Amino acid sequence: MKKLFTGGRRKVAAVMAIALVASLSQVTTSGASGASTPKRGGNITVGVFDSFPGFCMADNLANSALMGARTIYETWVEQRADGKIVPYVLKSFEHSADYKTWNLVVRDGIKFHDGTPVDGTALLINLQASRGALYLNGLIGKTPKSPSSGTGAGFSANIADVIQTGAMSVTVKLYNAEANYPESLYASGRNFVRSVGQITGATCSTVRGTTSQRCEEWIACSDDVLVGLRSQADSCASKEQERDDDQFTT
Numbered sequence: 001m002k003k004l005f006t007g008g009r010r011k012v013a014a015v016m017a018i019a020l021v022a023s024l025s026q027v028t029t030s031g032a033s034g035a036s037t038p039k040r041g042g043n044i045t046v047g048v049f050d051s052f053p054g055f056c057m058a059d060n061l062a063n064s065a066l067m068g069a070r071t072i073y074e075t076w077v078e079q080r081a082d083g084k085i086v087p088y089v090l091k092s093f094e095h096s097a098d099y100k101t102w103n104l105v106v107r108d109g110i111k112f113h114d115g116t117p118v119d120g121t122a123l124l125i126n127l128q129a130s131r132g133a134l135y136l137n138g139l140i141g142k143t144p145k146s147p148s149s150g151t152g153a154g155f156s157a158n159i160a161d162v163i164q165t166g167a168m169s170v171t172v173k174l175y176n177a178e179a180n181y182p183e184s185l186y187a188s189g190r191n192f193v194r195s196v197g198q199i200t201g202a203t204c205s206t207v208r209g210t211t212s213q214r215c216e217e218w219i220a221c222s223d224d225v226l227v228g229l230r231s232q233a234d235s236c237a238s239k240e241q242e243r244d245d246d247q248f249t250t
Helices: 063-069 120-130 133-139 181-189 196-200
Strands: 005-007 012-016 044-046 077-079 085-087 090-095 101-106 159-166 169-174 213-218 225-229
Touching: 077 181, 085 090, 085 181, 090 181, 101 120, 120 133, 120 159, 120 169, 120 196
Parallel strands: none
Antiparallel strands: 005 012, 012 044, 077 085, 090 101, 101 169, 159 169, 213 225
16 A cells, blocks of 8 residues: 655645556557556555645645545535535435425445444534534533534534434524525535544544545644555445436536
8 A cells, every 4th residue: 555645844745546446548649659558556646735634523624635635535415516515425405494404314325434334323423523512522521522622613503403313314403594504514525424433532533434545544743644445345345325426417
């Protein structure tokens, strides 16, 4: 396994070491001749100018570091090219007539890199952690708790309560009507789907997402991140679901 992101104190370089599951496509120019046979695997090097302070709720990654983190994490909803927010790891979201209640349903068959399911409980824990509720639990001796206060308290301030209503569903109750709540849930692509084990861990540093790439190693207080392709042979099963491509077309 090669290093994906590596850098020093003043200069950050990202080295993407991904074993491609399909052969690389032949790329030729009009003047090229005798192109070589495509080979399996290879290294991709990408330079970034931001650091990786961490991957918990309190670590608000900027710009190119955010893109690096999104090779590990996905988001509950996603933004199409036309700007519309659509379900992604979520299967659906629906609102009440007054836009003060939102029902969120998680897709079936998704697992985190640690093998645990992405379900209603995971959604509940993520939402509660994002708005700082789990950090407050720790302060008053309640569980579940998280060591991270998060950075989402501001845009989550309209949330009055989060209730798990089923194995794969959660209801979010708001103080005031919010027609664009899915935009708040997206949070400019920063509201990652994190595992319960990471959020409630002692240091919130296990870095377990849902993409085909998983974080092999992250060294705190540095810019070194090791990322590798999660294969079908791994103990944590890959996602057995497909997201509808239609919703990403305008």
